[in-house]
Amino acid sequence: MALLLSLLFFASALFFLLKLNGQRAKKPDVPPSPPKLPLIGNLHQLGTLPHRSLRSLAGKYGPLMLLYLGRIPTLIVSSAEMAEQIMKTNDLIFASRPSMTGAKELLYGCTDVGFASYGEYWRQVRKMCVVELLSIKRVNSFRSIMEEEVGLMIERISHSSSTGAAVNLAELFLSLTSGSIARAALGKKYEGEGEEGRNKFADLVKESEVLLGAFSVGDYFPSLAWVDVVTGLRGKLKRNSGELDRFLDQVIEQHLMRPSDGCDVGKQRDFVDVMLQVQKDSNSDIHLTRDNIKAIILRVNRLPYFQSQDMFTGGTDTTALTLEWVMAELAKHPNVMKKAQGEVRRVVDVKANISEEHLYQLNYMKFIIKETLRLHPPAPLLVPRESTTNVMIQNFYIPPKTRVFINAYAIGRDPTSWENPEEFLPERFANNSIDFKGQDFQFIPFGAGRRGCPGLSFAITSLELALANLLYWFDWELPQGVTEEDLDMSEALGLTVHKELPLYLVPKHHFS
Template identity: 35%
Template sequence: MDILVWVIVVLFTYVLIRSTFSILGFSKPKNLPPGPTSLPIIGNLHLLGNQPHRSLAKLAQTHGPIMLLKLGQKTTLVITSTAAAKEVLQKQDLAFSNRHIPDALHAHNFSEYSLTVLPIGTQWRFLRRIVHTNIFSDKSLEAKQQIWDQKVKELIAFCQKACMSKDYVDIGGATFTTSMNLISNTLFSKDFINSYEEDSSKEFRDVVTNILVDVGKPNLVDFFPVLKKIDPQGIRRRMTRHFGKILAIFEELIEDRLAMRRSVDDDVLEVCLKISQDSPEELNRSQIKFLMLDMFVGGTDTTSTTVEWAMTELLRNPDVMAKSKDELKHVIGKGKNIKDHDLSRLPYLLCIVNETLRLHPPVPLLIPRNVENPVKLCGYIIPKDTQVLVNAWAIGQDPTIWEDSKEFKPERFLTRQIDVRGQDFELIPFGAGRRICPGFPLALRTIPIILGSLVNNFDWNLDVNLQPKVLDMTERFGISLHKANPLCLIPMPLN
C-alpha cells in the first residue's frame, strides 16, 4: 500500500509540473502528426487494450497512417501504411535506425550486448558481420542440410508414434522442439531437448515464451520512467531470472568447449571462440553469450509460432490443405520429407507460408525504434526521443492493399509478386532496412520444410467435437503473436 501511495504522489507531481509549464507558455511543437486526445497522466494508455496491434489499427482508421500517441510520458509514433513504412524503414532508415529499449531488456545488461538493440555503430556492425557470415549466409545454411534433414526426420518419427497410438500432437510444442534443436546444433553441435515428450521441452519453451511475452506486454516503467526502481509489475525481475537461466547454460557450454580443447568446424560457438582468442577486444565472452541468446530466442519462437498458425489455417481451409497435398504428392511424392532444394519447386507451399505471415506476422508491431533527434516525416515533425511502432499486422490486413484481406487465400501470391525480404512494404513480417531481422533466411527455409513435411506425411484430425471453421483463433500478444490456446491434432495415416 505504501508503494501505491508513493506512485500516486509521484504521478500527481508530474501532472502538476506539466500543467505549470503549460501555464507559463511552453507550447507543443507544431506540425505534429494527428492522434487521439490524451488524458491526464496516462495519455492514451487506456486505448491500447490487451491486443495493441488491433487497437492501434482501429485508431489509425480515425487518425491516419502516421499517428502520434502519448503513452504515459512516452511519445509514440505508429505507422500503419506501406508508404509511411517505406519512409521509416528504407528512405530515412538511418534517422529511425536506433532501438527503443524497454526496461525489461536492461536485465543482465542485455541492452549493452544484444545485436537486437545495440545502436548502429562499430560493435553492431561487427556482430552483424559475424551473423551474416557464419550463421545465415547461403554457404552456412547449406552446410546445415544434413542436420535439418535429421531433425525433421525426428519430428516425423514422433508424429508417427502418435499416429499409431492415436494421441494428440501439440503442433506448436513439437515444432518448437525441432526448431530449438536446429538452432542448438547450429550454435553448439548438440540437441538442447532430448525428447519430444512435453515435459522435456516445456521448460525451454516456457522460458523463451515468457521472455517474449514479458518484453512485449505494456510495462508501467516504460511509460513512467520514475517507477524504474520500483518495477511495480515485476517484469525486470522476471526477465533477470529468464535470462539468467539461459546465460548459465551458455556459460557451462563455453567452459566445456574450452576444456575439450578441440574444434568443431561447422559450429558457431567454435567460430566465435576463435575470433575471441584472436581479437579479445572485439568479441568477449559476454558478447558471445548474448549473441547466442539473440539467435536462441529469435530463431526458435518465430518458426514454431508460424508453423502452428499455418496448420491452424490449413485445418480451417480444407481446400487449401487439399491443394497443398496435391502439389506435394506430384512434386515430392506422398509420404516424403521436404528438403531445402525442393522448395523452389513448391510454389503453392511457399504461398501458404507468405499468407500465414501476412495474417499472423510473428512480431506484429516489429521491434520498436527510437528517434534520437527531431526528424521530418511526410510533412510532420517527429520529436526527439519518440518511440516508433510499425504495425506490420495492420499493413498485412489493409483492405486497400489486399482483396478479401481477412480471408486466408494463398493463391493471391501466385499472381502477385510480393516478397517478404523487406523490399515490398505491403508485407514486412521481418521488417526492412539495416534493422531487418537477421534470421529471416533461416526462417524462410525451415518454416516451409517443417510445414510441408507435416502436411505430406499425415492427414490431421481435430477432436470429434470441434469443427475446423470454429477453431479458436485467439491471440496472446507479446513481442511475438502466439495462439492463446495450443493447436492439438491427431496425425492419421495418409489416405
C-alpha cells in the same frame, strides 16, 4: 538622445516579438493524436491486443499517428507508404533502439544485435552474424540438423496416428524449433534428465521472453523506474538473467575444452565455435567479450523472431507459432490443404526424403506461407525503433527520441494494398512478385532496412522443410465434433502473438 535610444529599444523589442510570433505560427504540425488522459497518456487505449486496437485507432486518425504511452512520445505507423518513410527514406534516422528495462537486464546491456543501439558496435556485430553465422553456406551446413529434427517430429506424429488420437501441434512444433536452434547454436539440445522432449535452455529462454514482454513502469515513466523494484519485476529479471548467465558460462567452458581447433574432429562447428574463433582472431574488426558472445547467443536462440527484424526477429517459438497458424488455416480451409498436399506428393517421389530441390518447386506451398504471414505476423508490432534527430514526414514534425512502432498486422490487412484483406487466399501471390524480403512495404513480417532480419534464410528453410513433410506424410482432420467453423482462431499476446488455444489435429498416415 534618450528619446532616440528609447525608440531603438522599442523597435528592437517589437521586431523580436514579431519574429518570435512568426516562428510560433510557422511551427510544423505533429501527426494527429487520439485524446489522452493525464499522466498515462494513451496507454489505456492499447487494450489486450495492441496491434488490433492501434489498427482501429489508425482507421480514425490516419496511418501516421502520435500517441503518448506514459511520458514517451510514440509514433504508430500503419500503412506501406509510411513504413517506407521510416524503413527506407529515413532509415538511418530511425535505425536506433529505445532503451528497455528487460532488454538491458537480460541481454547484457543491449549488446545483442537486436536491441543494440545503432553505431559501430552494432554494425560490426551484424556483419559478423550475416557473414559468419547466417550466410547461405552456413545455413546449408545445418540442413542435416533440420532434417533430423523434422524426422523425429514425423516419428512422433506417426506413433500418434496409429492410435487415432489428436496431437498437440503447438507442443510438437515448439520441440522441433527449439531442438533445431539449440543444436545449430550450442552444439546440442541440453535436455534435462527425466524430461523427455524438454530443452533446458529453451525453458530458460521461454521465461526470458515472458519477462521481455512484461510491462515495465520505467519504460513509460522513467522517473518511476523504482516501481519495477516494488512490483518484483526487477527481481525476476535478475534471477532469470543469473540463471541464463550461469548456463551460458557452462556452454562456453565446454566449447573451450574442445581441441585447439575449437571443434571436435569430424564435428560440425556451431555458432558458439564460430564466435569464439572470431574472439581469438587478432585481425578481426570486432573484439568480442564473453558477455557480448552470451548476448548474441541469446538473440540467436530467439530465432526466428521473424519480427521480427533482428538477428532472428524473436523467440524460439516464432517458427513454431507460424507453423501452427499455417496448419490452423489449412484445417479451416480443407480445399487449400488438399491442393497443397497434391503439389507436394506430385513433386516428391514416393516415400522419398524431401530435398532442397523439391522445396524449390513447391510454389503453392510458398503462397500459403506468405498468406499466413500476411494475416498472422508473429510479431505484429515490429521491434520498436527510435529517432535520433528531428525529421519531417509528410509535413509532420517528428522530434528526436520518439519511439516508433510499425504495425505489420495493420499493413498486411490494409484494403488499399490488398483485395479482400481479411480472407485467406494464397492464390493472391500467384501473379505478383510481392515478397517478404524487405522491398515490398505492404508485406513486412520480417521488417526492412538496416534493422531487417539477417536470419531470414534460416527461418524460411526451417519452415518450408517442416511444412512440406507434414503435408506429404499425413492427411489431417479436425477432432471429432469440431467443424471448420468451430475452430478457434483467437489470439493471445506475449512477446509474439500465438493462438490462444493450442491446435489439436488428428493425423492419418497417408502411406499406411
